[in-house]
Amino acid sequence: MAEHRYDPQEIEPRWQKVWADERTWEVANERSSEGRGDSRRARSEIPSSYVLEMLPYPSGEPHIGHLKTYSVGDAMAHFRRRLGARVLHPMGYDAFGLPAENQAIKTGVHPRDSTAASIASFQRQFRSWGISIDWSRELATNEPSYYRWTQWIFLELYRAGLAYRKEAAVKWCPKDQTVLANEQVDAEGHCERCGAVVEVKQLVQWFFRITDYAERLLGDLDTIEWPEHVKTMQRNWIGRSVGAEVTFRCEELGVDYPVFTTRPDTLFGATFFVMAPEHPDVMRLAQGTSNEQAVHDYVNHALNETNEERGNAEKPKTGVPLGRTVTNPVNGEQIPMYVADYVLMEYGTGAIMAVPAHDERDYSFARAFQLPIRRVIAPADPDAKQQPGADEEGLPYTSDGVIAGSHRDFDGMNNREALAAIVAWLDREGKGHASVNYRLRDWLISRQRYWGCPIPIIYCESCGMVPVPDEQLPVELPDIEDYTPKGRSPLAAAEDWVNTTCPSCGGKARRETDTMDTFVDSSWYFLRYCDASNERAAWDPAALREWMPVDQYIGGVEHAILHLMYARFFTKALADLGHLDFQEPFQALFTQGMVTKDGSKMSKSKGNVVSPASIVERVGADTARCYILFVGPPDQDADWSDDGVDGVHRFLGRLWRLAAETAEKTGPTSTTTDQASHAGAEGPDLDLLRKTHWAIDKISGDLRRFAFNTAIAAVMELLNECSKLRDQVEASTLSFALSTAASLLFPFAPHVCSDIYELLTGERVWEQPWPQADEALLEREVYELVCQVNGKVRDRVQASADSDQETLKDLCRAAPNVRAHMDGKEIVKEIVVPGKLVNIV
RNA sequence: GCGGCGGUGGCGGAACGGUAGACGCGGGGGCCUCAAAAGCCCCUGUCCGAAAGGGCGUGUGGGUUCGACUCCCACCCGCCGCACCA
DSSP states (O other): OOOOOOHHHHHHHHHHHHHTTTTTOOOSTTTOOOSSSSOOOOOOOGGGEEEEEEEOSSSSSHHHHHHHHHHHHHHHHHHHTTTOOOEEEOOEEEOOOOOHHHHHHHOOOOOOHHHHHHHHHHHHHHHHHOOOOOGGOEETTSSSHHHHHHHHHHHHHHHHTOOOEEEEEEEETTTTEEEEEEGGGTTTTTBBOOOBOEEEEEEEEEOOOOOGGHHHHHHHHGBBBBHHHHHHHHHHHHHOOOEEEEEEEEEETEEEEEEEEEEGGGGEEEGGGOTTTTOOOOOHHTSSSSTHHHHHHHHHHHHSSSSHHOTTTTTTOOOOOEEEEEEOOTTTTTEEEEEESOOOOSSSSSOOOOOEEGGHHHHHHHHHHTTTOOEEEEEESSSOOTTOOOTTOOSSSSEEEEEEETTTTTTTTTTHHHHHHHHHHHHHHHHOOOOOOOOOOOOEEOOOOSSSSBBOOOEEETTEEEEEGGGGOOOOOOOOOOOOOOOSHHHHHGGHHHHHEEETOOOOOEEEOOOEEEHHHHHHHHHHGGGGOOOSSSSSHHHHHHOOOOEEEEGGGGGTTHHHHHHHHHHHHHHHTTSSSSSBBBBEEEEEEEEEEEEOOOOTTTOOOOOOOHHHHOHHHHHHHHHHHHSSSSTTEOOOOOOHHHHHHHHHHHHHHHHHHHHHHHHHGGGGGGGHHHTOOOOOOHHHHHHHHHHHHHHHHHTTTTTHHHHHHHHHHHHHHHHHTTTSSSSHHHHHHHHHHHHTTTTTTTHHHHHHHHHSSSSSGGGGGOOOOOOHHSSOOOEEEEEEEEEEEEEEEETHHHOOOHHHHHHHHHHHHHHHHHHTTTOOOEEEEEETTEEEO
16 A cells, blocks of 8 residues: 655645635625536525635734634635635735834835735735635725725715814824824823823824714624624723713803713712813813912823823822802702812813712712712611721712702602602703713824825815815825824925815815824725725625625634724714615624733743744644644634644544545545445444534534534544544445545645545535535434433443333333442432433432 | 623543533553654543442532533632723
8 A cells, every 4th residue: 555644735735726726715796697616506596605804914924813813714714605605705904004114114114115025925824824815805905096995985974074173182102103092092001002101292183973973883782793792892992871961050250061970869969069180161260269370280280190190099089179169050059169180081071070978089089178078868778788998977878779868859769760850850940961971082093104094185275174086086195215203294294295286276285194093994994895996986885785794704802992893983984974784894703812822922022922834834734724723712712732733733644644545445436426325334334424424413513603623623533433443344435434524624624625525536625515414314223321320320221212211211220230229219200311311319 | 899701630622401521632551663753552530449330520608400510699719801981
């Protein structure tokens, strides 16, 4: 017998060439066009399916996390194809962004060139991994043919009032010299990209009005199949609070100050009023009072604090009286006004009513400043145990209870009922109304950087702000020499580019020099894939109808808030503008876990980086892909182990060798004849057939629930059975079992499985429908009956599948070890689970 | 503090309320070989026992059930998100 050696270095490029030459994974948009597969079925009857992994950010070489994402996505894409769907599975690059630009500043290589080099590396590796990509739809967000439409979308939002410019206190990274979105600043006030401490600056910036969509972004989470923890993160981020807006009037200045509160039921307990240091009226209020200087100093101090210092809830409360009072609308009381940094300008109205008896923060402020504390809610159960941290009077008391000492209309009511009654009263009196508040802020998209999509706006001396007309798009990014940030966009130095004429009056004008946040680019790329080469429009609505929404989206949890929220916002906004007819971009989401090494994140500084290229070179892409899916559930973190990789490599080698040896005996045997030829099988042949159909059934179910690890384990079991019975079964039975194993493993190890399938059957596995389990072979006529006494397994006996319950009971009672444990005791009850067990009590 | 997820052998991990530990790694033993590599075969939760067999075992404590890793209640620990959000 010839020597058979599994050689992925020979097998993998050979099949990659077939797929590239034949453009196997391309799908046309027109359903009527000719294609592969079952020609007897009309194209229009074939369901379409859109499987998409988050597009990579091309920086350097792909890392192991990319290998995992695309291994997961490719398995899903292949499985859906084999189930008969036309699958759209495209690829692109999120090619604008800070890292390429920072690299350029360091090395002098133009971001365009370093990005292109990285893209080439990604392309090479994706091919070497054998990922089934429709390359005809490839895109990169830095190409003018793409960002022309990013600019068009910006202008659509602008025209709809969803993109606007305003001066704002913004987060500024002094190192990257750019403004950041709230989402790009971590809890301690560090820049997400470079770690520098972020500063606050007043600048005129572009925003997208995502807050208009807060309610829908929240509500529509119920319509999509996403992991619960991702939905939770989005809910937290949107941060919806229900309450009321109540107006407090400062009589001395004649100004109304609305506040947002979730506890209007405690209004009668308000004993003072606090404004955020950033509140625009703070200085005006203090003006002319004896506190003017103190307020001025305090505000300056507060504004210079870092978020870290200011955000610390443990810190003692500080503040300064404003020397003014406001009127509590429910009882006409004059209460003193303060400025204090525990009140945030970004949330609510930047001012609060303080109810120290029923709010922990107000309580500690009142204690520090000797302010009155007035209880207005009594515990419903006076014996209830006190809240931790409460004083001898049980304050602050933040739970529910009974209204007391408020007003005769409300006293004695449950506070939740009183809440509604008080809001209704405020509304009637014109002093307030029910209100909902969100934590979500508008999306700041301006970046004072070079390597991004230019904002298509022109500032004219006489016409003001003028959008660039659609026919002049794209506003191309000019070539510049120096991209070093200097506090303004590097584009501002490109005088020829900046100076232009007004599209409206033809007069002198200047271009907007900020670029857009890269998250804008990636908020609509999934739409562009549907019609990637359309030069006349961002997409043809018919193309979107065919594919959108994405049926299965795959990516890391790190994008749970930013990218996924922005893409949802774009989809809703574009739908409102009549460009889309669906509300959610990603019907189902799968978030894959991280790949770690020795339990910690891979990083260059730790020197524990496993490069996909070196693994592929050593053991082949099939092994690498199978291992990464076999090591554990793909939605969980997985630790990389070279020993584990070798184990999977041995498995693929055994599978391939046994197949090659078997093919030598049988020659290629078409699968279509198999079912019939195995009809009368018995003995070991029947056992192997049964195991094969068990594997089909098991793996089909596993793939539906993304349990790739157990699916691969089942193929291993099938191979073990093949090895065990290889000399006892007909060669044709073995051939059938092995070709089925290859067919089932194909979504994970496409090259070696194509090879095996061809050796054994002469056919192409990806053109075959997914195998169907034969129900008759899943049932055994004889099985091992588990015999329990008092719920403990005591014996096992052979039972036939058609035995009735009485027979099974008799069998169990007769089992030797059961008799030993019965020991003449009385039988109280017997439970029979046919096909499984008998339990004697 | 609020919310989400998780806790099973030496390790990664399997288990529609029905044989806990599939599959793989690691470990032990054997075959093949002059030897090695590769490959193949057997054993491998733990304790008692020569064996048959038995005791104990899924973070802790209760509960439901003939039967609980699985369901319910209370708690402990770990990871993730949010958090002076009024």
